[in-house]
Amino acid sequence: MQELTHYIDGEHVKGTSGRFADVMNPATGEVQAKVPLANKAEMDIAVAAAASAQPAWAAVNPQRRARVLMKFVDLLNRDMDKIAEALSREHGKTFPDAKGDIQRGLEVAEYCIAAPQMLKGEYTDAAGPGIDIYSMRQALGVTAGITPFNFPAMIPMWMFAPAIACGNAFILKPSERDPSVPLMLAELLEEAGLPKGIIQVVNGDKEAVDAILYDDTIQSVGFVGSTPIAEYIYGTGCAQGKRVQCFGGAKNHMIIMPDADLDQAADALVGAGYGAAGERCMAISVAVPVGEETADKLRDKLIPRIEKLKIAPYTAGDDVDYGPVVTSAAKENILRLVQTGVDQGADLVVDGRDFSLQGYEDGFFVGPHLFDNVTKDMDIYKTEIFGPVLSMVRAQNYEEALGLAMDHEYGNGTAIFTRDGDTARDFANRINIGMVGVNVPIPVPLAYHTFGGWKKSVFGDLNQHGPDAFKFYTRTKTITSRWPSGIKEGGEFHFKQMD
Ligand code: NAD
Numbered sequence: 001m002q003e004l005t006h007y008i009d010g011e012h013v014k015g016t017s018g019r020f021a022d023v024m025n026p027a028t029g030e031v032q033a034k035v036p037l038a039n040k041a042e043m044d045i046a047v048a049a050a051a052s053a054q055p056a057w058a059a060v061n062p063q064r065r066a067r068v069l070m071k072f073v074d075l076l077n078r079d080m081d082k083i084a085e086a087l088s089r090e091h092g093k094t095f096p097d098a099k100g101d102i103q104r105g106l107e108v109a110e111y112c113i114a115a116p117q118m119l120k121g122e123y124t125d126a127a128g129p130g131i132d133i134y135s136m137r138q139a140l141g142v143t144a145g146i147t148p149f150n151f152p153a154m155i156p157m158w159m160f161a162p163a164i165a166c167g168n169a170f171i172l173k174p175s176e177r178d179p180s181v182p183l184m185l186a187e188l189l190e191e192a193g194l195p196k197g198i199i200q201v202v203n204g205d206k207e208a209v210d211a212i213l214y215d216d217t218i219q220s221v222g223f224v225g226s227t228p229i230a231e232y233i234y235g236t237g238c239a240q241g242k243r244v245q246c247f248g249g250a251k252n253h254m255i256i257m258p259d260a261d262l263d264q265a266a267d268a269l270v271g272a273g274y275g276a277a278g279e280r281c282m283a284i285s286v287a288v289p290v291g292e293e294t295a296d297k298l299r300d301k302l303i304p305r306i307e308k309l310k311i312a313p314y315t316a317g318d319d320v321d322y323g324p325v326v327t328s329a330a331k332e333n334i335l336r337l338v339q340t341g342v343d344q345g346a347d348l349v350v351d352g353r354d355f356s357l358q359g360y361e362d363g364f365f366v367g368p369h370l371f372d373n374v375t376k377d378m379d380i381y382k383t384e385i386f387g388p389v390l391s392m393v394r395a396q397n398y399e400e401a402l403g404l405a406m407d408h409e410y411g412n413g414t415a416i417f418t419r420d421g422d423t424a425r426d427f428a429n430r431i432n433i434g435m436v437g438v439n440v441p442i443p444v445p446l447a448y449h450t451f452g453g454w455k456k457s458v459f460g461d462l463n464q465h466g467p468d469a470f471k472f473y474t475r476t477k478t479i480t481s482r483w484p485s486g487i488k489e490g491g492e493f494h495f496k497q498m499d
Helices: 040-059 062-078 080-091 095-112 154-165 180-191 206-213 227-239 262-278 292-307 328-343 398-407 421-430 466-472
Strands: 006-008 011-013 020-025 030-036 122-128 131-139 142-146 169-173 199-201 218-224 243-247 252-256 284-289 347-350 369-372 389-392 413-417 435-438 474-482
Touching: 006 040, 006 180, 020 080, 040 131, 040 142, 040 169, 040 199, 040 206, 062 080, 062 095, 062 154, 062 180, 080 095, 080 180, 095 154, 095 466, 142 154, 142 206, 154 169, 154 180, 154 218, 154 466, 169 206, 180 199, 206 218, 206 227, 218 227, 227 243, 252 262, 252 398, 262 284, 262 292, 262 389, 262 413, 284 292, 284 398, 292 347, 292 369, 292 389, 328 347, 328 389, 398 421, 413 421, 421 435, 466 474
Parallel strands: 142 169, 142 218, 169 199, 218 243, 252 284, 252 413, 284 389, 369 389, 413 435
Antiparallel strands: 006 011, 006 199, 020 030, 122 131, 131 474, 347 369
16 A cells, blocks of 8 residues: 655655554555645644745745746646546546646646746835835745645646745645646756745645644645635635635536527536536536526536546546545445435436446446526535536526526636627626626636636635736835935925935
8 A cells, every 4th residue: 555745845754643544446446645734743844944945945036046947848748648647546536537637737837937026126216206116026935735636736826826926935735636747846846946845745635634724834825615614714824823815615607598509508518517427616507598498498408418427447548537536435425415406406417326337336426417497596506516417497587697607606617608798798897796707617817817606606716826926926015215316305204305
């Protein structure tokens, strides 16, 4: 049995807490490795290493820091297949999807190569007689991030690339479900020239998270995961005086207007609803056709597409549509929620409950499900299922469809499919959701824009990546300076106006 490690101060180190978690192969249901779960003493060692390495790293000029990321991007491209394979093996997603996971993280590393430009600061010449004012953005010091299982490459990169580009040290506490890829990424960063102690991976669970939250040296915490944990981390981290940003769960609605191209909408729904087995925070889990006729036609187009989906392990080829879910507990939870949908009166028009794959009977595969006539009060509508389950909620008109998405507690992503520019524009303006697609089902912004939801999908005021990341990982310092040529009048006892 492989025993994974932490990555502390440039070395792979074994866990010393005596606690481990099983890392599964979701396709076979077998335990493939054990990951150590750190205690506070192990976290303290990482924090001390980070604190001692960080000042020298912050003093490296931003262009040289950016060069480390340039090299990292090269190395990541070199090792793409190897890392994607490890990712698929632990997570279960298809091989092309695993590459996409790495690619969308890599793009943020590429964006962060612009650190010298982003960190330039502001300058006002001659703000008063002989007085100049300038603002600079300085690194926070030791920063930390806690990441979810569903994007084990992308989300760590969304955090550590800007953190280290800004001159911070970064401690990553990845998901204990798929910890191998984060360890590989840390190794690549050091191969790219990052000094020891600037990136560290401390594996663990709540105990490691609490060690981060209550540590006095760690200045900021980034979190991505489910909403209850996001709320806990935001509340606890803020109470400890840290800068915290937390990104939580989702229930993303796609509105399909009567004038939409319904083939295009059905294709989009199948990809966005069932891709990665629905384990995406930007997955579409609610389809809202407007009008009974639209709903009936859409349902007729969805059913054959869903029935054709190829569900298999990543090793079965690049034409696999989706693989297993991450754990048996996740599978049980999905099937439990499906049962509540049936019990509460929704129409289960595609029933994946009996799905089983020959040769992989112990894997965590879940067949695709489509519910029709779902209503607002049902658990399958209110809860994030995080599985291959799409719910159709029929709306009689546009206002009702808009209101549904607006009233839901989550506000991560949404989409509208229509050919009418006025409707699309009205939707984009009025909706209270952070990321909006117009005829685009999964509107994940590119690296140079920012990513973040609204409502219960986010806690904190800055988004991930894009310019916000440079704000989150730095503090502003403003210097007002006056040189002797401007000091002519002796002592000043009043608040001076800049005349
Ligand atoms: P999770 O909340 O179970 O775990 C996320 C992280 O928190 C992991 O590192 C885990 O070890 C840690 N954790 C778990 N329980 C904890 C506890 N009690 N105390 C402290 N830390 C704890 O989430 P997950 O199942 O890994 O990921 C799926 C969730 O993440 C979904 O809700 C999904 O919507 C969300 N997600 C959101 C975004 C976004 O950007 N909004 C992106 C990806 C995933």
